[in-house]
Amino acid sequence: MPELPEVTALAAYLDERLKGATIEQARFPAIHALKTADPPYTSLVGRRVESVGRRGKFVVLNTSPGGDADEPKDDDEARIFVVVHLSLAGWMRISDQLPEPTPVRGKGYVAARFGFVRDDEVTGIDLTEAGTWKRLAIFIVRRLEDVPAIADLGPEPLEPEFTLERFRGLLNRRQQIKGLLRDQKTIAGIGNAYSDEILHAAKISPFAIASTLDDEETSRLYTSLRTTLEDAVGDALGHAPDELKDEKRRTMRVHRRTGEPCPVCGDTIREVTFSDSALQYCPTCQTGGKILADRTTSKFLK
Structure with missing residues (x-):
């Protein structure tokens, strides 16, 4: 999408x-x-x-x-x-x-x-x-x-009004951060691909609960969100419509890169599949080396 x-x-x-x-x-x-x-x-x-x-x-x-x-x-x-x-x-x-x-x-x-x-x-x-x-x-x-x-759309994440304080206020709920970033009523425009990229850049697990993020993690996630989207917009602008899909794939670091080495640490990028989608992440960068169980109701593998 x-x-x-x-x-x-x-x-x-x-x-x-x-x-x-x-x-x-x-x-x-x-x-x-x-x-x-x-x-x-x-x-x-x-x-x-x-x-x-x-x-x-x-x-x-x-x-x-x-x-x-x-x-x-x-x-x-x-x-x-x-x-x-x-x-x-x-x-x-x-x-x-x-x-x-x-x-x-x-x-x-x-x-x-x-x-x-x-x-x-x-x-x-x-x-x-x-x-x-x-x-x-x-x-x-x-x-x-x-x-x-x-x-019903939430705020635009690249607008000047989307400050760190406003972002912090959106995280006050017991919801997995991956789902919150994709929720269009919370933040407009982010989907499955860029939520993977943002969380990888921020070194945060996709299963982390939004309300449990501390100030440093919240600040890091906010910076990663803005930087990832700004860079992606810069990469996409100027391309004809028939080039945009390939350009998006080219710039992805973890999304749809299952089995490839992480560009940051070299660990193998892993995947969690759901009924109609999948997420990708790096265990070393995001989950302290732990592998997320590949089922919809999972937390960490024991």
Whole structure:
């Protein structure tokens, strides 16, 4: 699943390419991917893209009425947002031509198709999804808060307001730190991959209980969180969408590196598997050399 760094880079790429463009096409071959009904998706045609940004793991297109519309261009009430959550296996396929009315066979599952025109520049975007679980979601709303998951999002971890004191206040609960970092209602944008990377950099066990971390561990974790995400955003920015997944894999130090040597100490990176995901960690760096039992209810092996 793309997380804060990749979604930031994807939004920046789209903003550079689409800002000021007119939406010429909006089609939904898989209408179940569209999670809202008002405004209708047909109302997007003719609108102007004001900006493309990010909130949590969501890509947000901010649109205003087109040049021929009677509505004022700078009126917040005239805004319509297209909000995309790529989920586990979703992505964007971008081309230099408007999409055909129906997806080409053999190109995979296509949830939605958009066409944009800016001056003489044409951009086609297919929202695609691999696998059998269809979780990619698109919302067309007048306010971002009309998307329930956005309304419930926690703070953005790279904003100036996300201070050490604010972070410390979020840890006051008896929850494994790995799960807390991934909880979007607690902190926006961090998923399975970067929580592994953050905890490894902070030398903290993924099974540590958040409320038991002392001041030094909390400070170390906060610094690792900010540094890991800032570095990842820096690595991702400037890459085209079709390069971002490979760039993410390249920069991972422990995530999906099971069996490889830890880049810090040389110990073998271990894995704990769950029903629908897995985490990776270094025993020497994070658990005092102890191996975490590979079952969902485990603590340390005796």
